[in-house]
Amino acid sequence: MRQTSGVIYNLNDTEYDRLPPLFKLDDYYPCLRGPGDQYCYVDAKLVTNGSRELLHVIQEYSAANNFTHYDHNLIHWGICVTKTCRQYLGNHTVHEALEACINSSLQQTHQLQARLVEEKVYCTAFEETDNIDTGDIVVAVILITILTLNVLGTLYDVCCVSKSVGGRFLLCFSAKRNWRRLFAPSGEGSEPRLSRLKLFNGINIFILQTYYDPIFHIFYNGNLIVQTFFVLSGCLLAFNLLLGEEKTRLTWPKFPRYVMLRWMRLTPPYAAVLAVIATWMKRFGDGPMWKPVVGVETEACRRDWFYHLLYLNDYVDHSQCMAHTWYLAVDMKLTILGLLVFCLVKSWRARKIAIGVAFVAGVVAPAVCTYLQNLNAIHIVSPEVARNYFVEDPTFNNLYKRTHTNIVCYAMGLALGMWIYKRMQTDVDINKYKKYRPVYWATVPIGVFLCALGGIFYIDGIQVPMLARVLYTPGVKLLFGLLALVLIPGTIFKLDTVYRGFLEWQGWAVLGRVSYCAYIVHVAVIRVTTANHATLLHTNFLQILLTYFAHLITSFVIALPCWMMIEAPFNQLVKLCFYPAPKDEPQEDTLKTIPREVTLKNIPRDIDTKDVKPVFMVNNKEKDFDGTVVLKL
Known part of the structure; x- marks a missing residue:
C-alpha cells in the first residue's frame, strides 16, 4: 500500500482483498422458484462497528482519486431474501431484514456494518x-400500424403502381425501394456539388464507433470526439442553405418551415x-440488475418523454432516460x-459577423461555466460516473x-460551409495548396x-488549477475544431488521397445511412445486455474488446x-409533403430505362475533351485510340 499525506492512491492485492466486495450477487434464478420467494438488489453505505482502521482505508482510498477508483463506501449486493435472510424475516419488514442480513455478513468478515440506501432497493x-397499461397498448398499435404500412x-410496389396520392404515400413504405435507397451511391441526386461531401459518411461512422465506448473514454477525451459532429452539422446546414438560396431567397417566413423539417x-x-423504452423494453429480459x-x-422515460420530443432534454439533469441523446437536443437548438x-x-458580410459573435460566445460560455461552477476541464468517465x-x-x-x-465548433462549421460554397463557385487550383499537405497529414495525429x-x-494526486481548467475547456475544443477545418476542405478538394480514399469509401455510405438509428439504440443495447447477466463477470481487455x-x-x-x-419511409413522406415532384419530372421507374452510359464511335483524335459534357472515358490508351468514347451519364 502506498500512502502519501494520509491519502491512499493505491492498494496492493493483499490490502485490496481486505475490503468488502463491492459487487456481490446471490444465485438469481434458483432464488425465485416458489410462491413468496423474493430477490433484492440493494445499495448500502458502509459504517464502522469496531474496525475503524479498515473503514478509514476505504474512505481514503475512495476519496484519493474518484476519477479512477470506485466508491468503496457504497456496496452493491444482490441478495436472495427468502434464503440468505430467512432468519430475519419473522418480525421485520423486507428492508429491515435485508439490512440485518448484510450487517451480519459484514460483521463476521470485516467488522463493519452498513445502512441501506432506501431509494436504491430493487426487489x-x-x-x-x-x-x-394504456401506454403499452398505444405504442403497440402505432408500431403494428407502421409494420402494416411497410407490408x-x-x-403495392410489387403488384400495382399508380400515380395517385394514396399510391405515392404507400410507396414511401416500400421495402423494395428503401432497400435500393440504402445501397444507392453517396451524393446521388440533382445537386452534383453534394457528392463532394461524401467523406462525411466515413467521419460519422468512425466517430460513432469510438464515441460511446468506455475503452476510448478512458484514454481519450470523448468531448472532443463529439465536437466533430458539430462541425459537420454546421457545415452541412450552411452549405445546403446557400445551395437553396440559388433558387429561392431565404426569408423570415421560411424559418418555421425549416425548423419543422429538421424536427420531422x-x-x-x-x-x-x-x-x-418507456413501455415494452422492461419485458425484454430479467436478472438481478434488471430493475436498477x-x-x-x-x-x-415515462416521466420525461415530452422533454425529449421538444429537444429540451439537454437541460434536464439526473434523468436516466436516453441520456446520450443530449446531442440531438443540442443539435436541434x-x-x-x-x-x-x-x-x-x-x-454575406453580416452573416460572417453574426457567426463571429456566436463563435466568441461559444469560447466564453464553457470557460465561465467551468469557473463559476468549479467543474472539471473535461468530462471524466470515472467508474462511478460510468456506473450511473x-x-x-x-x-x-x-x-x-x-x-x-x-456553440464554438458549430459556428466554425457554419463558417466552413460558407467557405466551401464560395470556393466551389470558382475553379480552385489545388496544386497551389499541395505544399501544405504535411499540415493536412498532421491533422489526425494531432487530433x-x-x-x-x-x-x-x-x-x-494532481489538482489542476482553476486557471488551467478555464483555459483548457474552450481552448482544446477550439484546436480540435481547427483540425476539422483543415481536414474537411483538404479532403473535399482532393488535396491528397491518403485520408480521402478511406473516408470516401462507398461502404461508409450504407453504414452512414443507418448510423443515426444505431446511435439512438446503442445505449439501450448496452443496458439490456448488461442487465441480463445473472452472475458477476471477471473480465479482461480482450473480453472488453469482444x-x-x-x-x-x-x-x-x-x-x-x-x-x-x-426513418427512410418518414423521410420520403416529408419529401412528398414539402417537396412535391414537378409534373414533368420523370418517375423513378422511368429513370430505370435511361442508359447509364452511351458509346460513341468514329470520334476524331483531336477532340477537345474540356468541352465534352458530361466527362467522357476513352476505352483505350491514347496511342491505341480507335475513335471510341464512352459517355458516363
Whole structure:
C-alpha cells in the first residue's frame, strides 16, 4: 500500500482483498422458484462497528482519486431474501431484514456494518409480472400500424403502381425501394456539388464507433470526439442553405418551415425508440440488475418523454432516460441558431459577423461555466460516473451536454460551409495548396494527441488549477475544431488521397445511412445486455474488446429494420409533403430505362475533351485510340 499525506492512491492485492466486495450477487434464478420467494438488489453505505482502521482505508482510498477508483463506501449486493435472510424475516419488514442480513455478513468478515440506501432497493418476487397499461397498448398499435404500412407499401410496389396520392404515400413504405435507397451511391441526386461531401459518411461512422465506448473514454477525451459532429452539422446546414438560396431567397417566413423539417427529420426513429423504452423494453429480459439498470430508464422515460420530443432534454439533469441523446437536443437548438443567422441576416458580410459573435460566445460560455461552477476541464468517465450512465456527474450536466457550451465548433462549421460554397463557385487550383499537405497529414495525429492529452486529468494526486481548467475547456475544443477545418476542405478538394480514399469509401455510405438509428439504440443495447447477466463477470481487455464489437454489431443489426421501416419511409413522406415532384419530372421507374452510359464511335483524335459534357472515358490508351468514347451519364 502506498500512502502519501494520509491519502491512499493505491492498494496492493493483499490490502485490496481486505475490503468488502463491492459487487456481490446471490444465485438469481434458483432464488425465485416458489410462491413468496423474493430477490433484492440493494445499495448500502458502509459504517464502522469496531474496525475503524479498515473503514478509514476505504474512505481514503475512495476519496484519493474518484476519477479512477470506485466508491468503496457504497456496496452493491444482490441478495436472495427468502434464503440468505430467512432468519430475519419473522418480525421485520423486507428492508429491515435485508439490512440485518448484510450487517451480519459484514460483521463476521470485516467488522463493519452498513445502512441501506432506501431509494436504491430493487426487489423482484416469484412470477412477478407487469400489467399492460394504456401506454403499452398505444405504442403497440402505432408500431403494428407502421409494420402494416411497410407490408402494404411493399406489396403495392410489387403488384400495382399508380400515380395517385394514396399510391405515392404507400410507396414511401416500400421495402423494395428503401432497400435500393440504402445501397444507392453517396451524393446521388440533382445537386452534383453534394457528392463532394461524401467523406462525411466515413467521419460519422468512425466517430460513432469510438464515441460511446468506455475503452476510448478512458484514454481519450470523448468531448472532443463529439465536437466533430458539430462541425459537420454546421457545415452541412450552411452549405445546403446557400445551395437553396440559388433558387429561392431565404426569408423570415421560411424559418418555421425549416425548423419543422429538421424536427420531422430527427423525430420519427427517435420517438419510436423512446416509446419502446418507456413501455415494452422492461419485458425484454430479467436478472438481478434488471430493475436498477433497465427499470429506472423506463420510469424516467415515462416521466420525461415530452422533454425529449421538444429537444429540451439537454437541460434536464439526473434523468436516466436516453441520456446520450443530449446531442440531438443540442443539435436541434444549434440548427435553429444557424437558421436564424441565414434567414434574418441577408448580406454575406453580416452573416460572417453574426457567426463571429456566436463563435466568441461559444469560447466564453464553457470557460465561465467551468469557473463559476468549479467543474472539471473535461468530462471524466470515472467508474462511478460510468456506473450511473453519466447522469449524476456535475461536469456532464453543466458543461458537457448544454447547448451554450457547445456553440464554438458549430459556428466554425457554419463558417466552413460558407467557405466551401464560395470556393466551389470558382475553379480552385489545388496544386497551389499541395505544399501544405504535411499540415493536412498532421491533422489526425494531432487530433489523437489532443484526445490523449485529456489523460492528465486522470493522474493520481494532481489538482489542476482553476486557471488551467478555464483555459483548457474552450481552448482544446477550439484546436480540435481547427483540425476539422483543415481536414474537411483538404479532403473535399482532393488535396491528397491518403485520408480521402478511406473516408470516401462507398461502404461508409450504407453504414452512414443507418448510423443515426444505431446511435439512438446503442445505449439501450448496452443496458439490456448488461442487465441480463445473472452472475458477476471477471473480465479482461480482450473480453472488453469482444463486448464492444458485440454491442456495435448488435446496434447496427437493430438499426437496419429501424431505418427501413421508420426513418427512410418518414423521410420520403416529408419529401412528398414539402417537396412535391414537378409534373414533368420523370418517375423513378422511368429513370430505370435511361442508359447509364452511351458509346460513341468514329470520334476524331483531336477532340477537345474540356468541352465534352458530361466527362467522357476513352476505352483505350491514347496511342491505341480507335475513335471510341464512352459517355458516363
